[in-house]
Structure formats: structure tokens, C-alpha cells
Amino acid sequence: MAQIFSRAADTWFRVAMLVIVGGLIGVFIVAMLLERSDYQTGRGWTVDQPVPFSHQHHAGALQIDCRYCHAGVERSARAGFPPTHTCMSCHSQLWTQAEMLAPVRRSLEEDRPLRWNRVIKLPDYVYFQHDVHVQSGVGCVSCHGQVDTMPLLHKAEPLSMSFCLECHRDPAPRLQPRETVADMAWHTDEDRRHLGERLMREYRVDPAGLTSCSVCHR
Known part of the structure; x- marks a missing residue:
């Protein structure tokens, strides 16, 4: 009877199966790592806000209690996010003309709340x-x-x-x-x-x- 497959066919088949199985395992591992990565969870990432509010300054240097803003x-x-009048309870007297606080003043003038973005x-x-x-x-x-x-x-x-x-x-x-x-x-x-x-x-x-x-x- 004539030989249909070469003697190396078995070897190539085994190699192909190992590559396929190894590839599937690799994809699974990469998916698991990605799921737990900071890219996926958002850990360590900042979010653009209407005002560059510094917790280091307010909660750290000034020792303002969290509950003053997050009532x-x-x-x-x-x-909860702080309403504009909470911000203006201080900033109607401090840094009243600061450019970065213009959105806060505008919010008060127009009676429209600031749209804070969730971190x-x-x-x-x-x-x-x-x-x-x-x-x-x-x-x-x-x-x-x-x-x-x-x-x-x-x-x-x-x-x-x-x-x-x-x-x-x-x-x-x-x-x-x-x-x-x-x-x-x-x-x-x-x-x-x-x-x-x-x-x-x-x-x-x-x-x-x-x-x-x-x-x-x-």
C-alpha cells in the first residue's frame, strides 16, 4: 500500500497542536492580566475636571474634612459632589479673580451646577x-x-x-x-x-x- 503521509507528518501535527494549545493558553493569560491591569481598572489614572481641584491642598494642607464637600x-x-455654593463659601473671599476658578464663578452667576466627572x-x-x-x-x-x-x-x-x-x-x-x-x-x-x-x-x-x-x- 502506498504511503499517503510522509514520516514527518506526525511530528508536524504534534507541533501544530502544541502551537494552537500554547496560543490559546497565552491568549487566556494575556486576557487575565489585562483584566487586572491598571489600564482596565483605572487605578492611578486621573480624570479631566471642569476645575483642577487639588485634594492635596484642600484635604491635606488646609485639613478640610471630607464631609464638608461630600456631605x-x-x-x-x-x-455627593459639592454644590457651587460650598466652593464659594471660601472663594467668594479667597482667590476671587483666579483664572482657574472662572468656571466656579460662572456656575454661580448662571445658577448652573458644575459638571464634575467621576473618578x-x-x-x-x-x-x-x-x-x-x-x-x-x-x-x-x-x-x-x-x-x-x-x-x-x-x-x-x-x-x-x-x-x-x-x-x-x-x-x-x-x-x-x-x-x-x-x-x-x-x-x-x-x-x-x-x-x-x-x-x-x-x-x-x-x-x-x-x-x-x-x-x-x-
């Missing part, structure tokens, strides 16, 4: 409440990083599902007294786990139900 953070799901935007299928976290003792710095050192605000953490679940599974080491949540420099000499476990009892934080899908997806 809803303790009592509603959204932290952190969770997917539509994720349900998040600021007030629940604040009332449970989760500090601003836990998710937003040291905003008092940021000339332009950027996303400090990926805020991925794994990031959130890590805290939901074991919240104790990440909790602090409610009255300190906006303190960027808060520190305690008490063991964080012991403190956190005490606060969990005091604030009625039960991790048993925090990993249920319905907590974040409703």
Missing part, C-alpha cells in the same frame, strides 16, 4: 452604599487611598470584586472608630484585629452575610 457620605448611598465609577450591576460603610467604621482611606496627598484625584484601589470580597470576608482589621473615618492620618496603638472585632460587635457588623451575592448585586 451625603454619612447618610446616603452616594457621597470612581462602579458598574451598573454593582450596588454600593457609602453610609453603610461609614457607619460600620470603614475609613475613607481604605478605598480612596491617601487623597490628602493627591494634587489631582486618582483611583487608588482597583475596587474589583476580589478587593471588596477580601474585606467582606474579614472586615475586622480594616475597621476604625466611626468618628475617625475621615481622618487620613488616623493611627492606633491597639491591635487592629482586636479593635476591629470589638467594633464589629458594637456596630453590629456580621460577616456571615456579607459575601451573599444579593449584598452587592440587586
Whole structure:
């Protein structure tokens, strides 16, 4: 019987299969790395704003409390953006003719709110409440990083599902007294786990139900 395939056919077939399988594995690995990359999560990226607001200056140098501008953070799901009159409570007297503040003055004159652009935007299928976290003792710095050192605000953490679940599974080491949540420099000499476990009892934080899908997806 005549030989249809050459003796090298088997070898070439095996090489081709290895290349195909290796390529598929490579594509999968690249996709996984891309999904976790700062490019995809937005971590470390700044966003253009109508006014180049510096948290380093306001929250850091001037020590303005987060809640002065983000007034809803303790009592509603959204932290809220500061209305123009909040900005003008200072800037009607300070830097009144500064060019970079022209959009703020125009906003007041025209009675039209500034359109701030979100730096952190969770997917539509994720349900998040600021007030629940604040009332449970989760500090601003836990998710937003040291905003008092940021000339332009950027996303400090990926805020991925794994990031959130890590805290939901074991919240104790990440909790602090409610009255300190906006303190960027808060520190305690008490063991964080012991403190956190005490606060969990005091604030009625039960991790048993925090990993249920319905907590974040409703």
C-alpha cells in the first residue's frame, strides 16, 4: 500500500497542536492580566475636571474634612459632589479673580451646577452604599487611598470584586472608630484585629452575610 503521509507528518501535527494549545493558553493569560491591569481598572489614572481641584491642598494642607464637600457620605448611598455654593463659601473671599476658578464663578452667576466627572465609577450591576460603610467604621482611606496627598484625584484601589470580597470576608482589621473615618492620618496603638472585632460587635457588623451575592448585586 502506498504511503499517503510522509514520516514527518506526525511530528508536524504534534507541533501544530502544541502551537494552537500554547496560543490559546497565552491568549487566556494575556486576557487575565489585562483584566487586572491598571489600564482596565483605572487605578492611578486621573480624570479631566471642569476645575483642577487639588485634594492635596484642600484635604491635606488646609485639613478640610471630607464631609464638608461630600456631605451625603454619612447618610446616603452616594457621597455627593459639592454644590457651587460650598466652593464659594471660601472663594467668594479667597482667590476671587483666579483664572482657574472662572468656571466656579460662572456656575454661580448662571445658577448652573458644575459638571464634575467621576473618578470612581462602579458598574451598573454593582450596588454600593457609602453610609453603610461609614457607619460600620470603614475609613475613607481604605478605598480612596491617601487623597490628602493627591494634587489631582486618582483611583487608588482597583475596587474589583476580589478587593471588596477580601474585606467582606474579614472586615475586622480594616475597621476604625466611626468618628475617625475621615481622618487620613488616623493611627492606633491597639491591635487592629482586636479593635476591629470589638467594633464589629458594637456596630453590629456580621460577616456571615456579607459575601451573599444579593449584598452587592440587586
